[in-house]
Amino acid sequence: MKRLIEGFEQFRNEVFPTQRELFGKLAKGQSPSTMFITCADSRVMPEMMFCSQPGELFVYRNIGNIVPPYAQHVSGVVAAIEYAVKVLKVRHIVICGHSDCGAMKALQYPELVQDMPSVAAWMKHADVARYVVQQHGAGMDPLEALRCLTEENVVGQLEHLRTLPAVAAALATGQLSIHGWVYDIAHAELRAFDAQEGRFVLIEPGKGRVPEATPHARFSMPTASAA
Numbered sequence: 001m002k003r004l005i006e007g008f009e010q011f012r013n014e015v016f017p018t019q020r021e022l023f024g025k026l027a028k029g030q031s032p033s034t035m036f037i038t039c040a041d042s043r044v045m046p047e048m049m050f051c052s053q054p055g056e057l058f059v060y061r062n063i064g065n066i067v068p069p070y071a072q073h074v075s076g077v078v079a080a081i082e083y084a085v086k087v088l089k090v091r092h093i094v095i096c097g098h099s100d101c102g103a104m105k106a107l108q109y110p111e112l113v114q115d116m117p118s119v120a121a122w123m124k125h126a127d128v129a130r131y132v133v134q135q136h137g138a139g140m141d142p143l144e145a146l147r148c149l150t151e152e153n154v155v156g157q158l159e160h161l162r163t164l165p166a167v168a169a170a171l172a173t174g175q176l177s178i179h180g181w182v183y184d185i186a187h188a189e190l191r192a193f194d195a196q197e198g199r200f201v202l203i204e205p206g207k208g209r210v211p212e213a214t215p216h217a218r219f220s221m222p223t224a225s226a227a
Contacts, residue, residue: 022054032058035084037077037157038096039065039103043185046096058084064103064153065095068125070163078164085166085176093176095161097154098183104129104149108142128156151200154180155193158213174217179210 016023032055036046040061047057060080068075084090097104106113106123107130113119129152133140137148158180161167170176180193182200191200194211201211 019054026055030055030058030088032056032084032088032090034058034092034094035060035081035088035090036094036096037061037065037067037081038094038183039063039098039101041098041101044096044098044183049183058088058090063119063122064101064107064126065097065157066103066122066125066153067095067157067160067164069160070165081161081164082166085164085170089175091176092179093161093167094179094181095154095157096181096183097150099147099150099185101146101150104146104153107149107153108146125160126153126156128159129153132156150182151191151193154182155213158193162215171215172217173219177212177214180213 034056035058037060038044038046040063044061046052046059050057058080060077062077067077067081070078081093084093103123103126106119107126110120110123113123129149132152133145133148137145140148158178161178162171167176167178171178180200181203182191183189184191190203192203192211193199193213194201195213195215196211203210
């Protein structure tokens with residue numbers, strides 16, 4: 001706790017004075033362009049990873065970067081997504097998994113959470129990834145299976161995300177884009193799910209488009225009627 005207080009004192013004395021105008025604006029509201037859903041793992045720090053300024057990212061973290069399907073579970077993450085889309089009008093939602101994820105290890109070895117019933121129940125929302133890997137990952141060594149689980153969990157959560165009415169409506173009119181990423185802690189690399197190719201590809205800034213998981217829009221935006 002002492003470390004946190006000392007860190008806040010450093011922020012107040014060294015960082016805040018240089019950005020006083022920005023914080024003055026933020027005190028009156030926020031307008032982030034991107035919602036970033038990631039794992040609660042302390043090694044994953046979105047603001048540091050993307051060198052983002054306060055107010056740029058609307059971050060939500062939970063065990064396993066999970067988004068429960070809309071009809072199954074009303075949770076904090078579902079409420080946050082609805083708020084981000086309907087009120088903050090974010091243009092992008094990213095679901096980001098990461099390497100060496102404890103939640104994915106629990107998915108791989110359920111006995112690890114047998115004494116944690118709440119965690120075990122939460123991980124049921126990631127069962128789709130375990131099923132896919134069991135069906136198609138025969139012969140994988142444990143590390144490769146963990147990597148595959150991590151990727152398939154991101155894909156599964158993207159599918160869950162699309163069940164939320166606010167998200168589905170925004171996707172249908174092209175107001176929202178969705179992205180599935182995996183962050184490699186050891187190598188500082190990002191891989192993105194490319195819906196067109198059906199696989200994860202390395203994000204290389206400045207080298208072509210960033211792959212998306214966004215379906216094609218089906219409706220045009222309604223226009224205001226003439227007075």
